[in-house]
Amino acid sequence: MTTLFISDLHLDDARPAITELFGAFMHREGPQAEAVYILGDLFEAWVGDDDPSETGAYVAARIRELVDVGVPVYFIRGNRDFLVGQDYARRAGMRILPDPAVISLYGKPTLLMHGDLLCTDDTAYQAFRAQTRDPAWQQQFLSQPLTARLAFAAQARAASAARQQGLKQSDRAQFETVTDVTPATVDATFNRFGIDTIIQGHTHRPAIHELGVQGRGCRRVVLGDWYEQGSVLRVDPQGMQLEAL
16 A cells, blocks of 8 residues: 655646646545645635635545545645635545644654744744734634635735745845755754654655754655646655656
């Protein structure tokens, strides 16, 4: 049996081909899997479980089909879909895990996380994250009309795109460094949880990093995004393989 890990699909009505790729992946590989883990940013944006998008309905149906044949699906919220709630999870049949979460992966304790908590040099983002994860902020936001929430999400995406497009070449390298993981935070996370394997998404830099942390061998696996193609980590008792779809 194989356990599948994906993240950063950023599914959206404007990108139907990638949404169809997700559906094909779940139909083709899902039934043979022991479990499927989605480590955040399943959606490009999510403004509440009353989201009316065709993509949200399609994704819930594809996950439910897999769950109904006995394959569990687990989800960790990302920075784009942190408002996915229990109503949507019940509709899809998936289980929401805390971020981070420790699981036993073929007998090996493994830490799963979206990954943004490791990017502590990006102080502006961490302040935004703290604000938007506050239950009071979320309650106030979700109490607004759907049209207002959709407009807010559209403005946030536009501002993010403008920020990145407006960077000078000299600033781009610094931006890439700041928005990647902070090595000291990675080391501290390994030590805090007493594990030697982390699987994460968020940074869109797919790789398997072999590290030394206080004299022990550790591994940090970064999943790829689905903007241009799919990406999956397949894990079985013999090892792991990170591949593009």
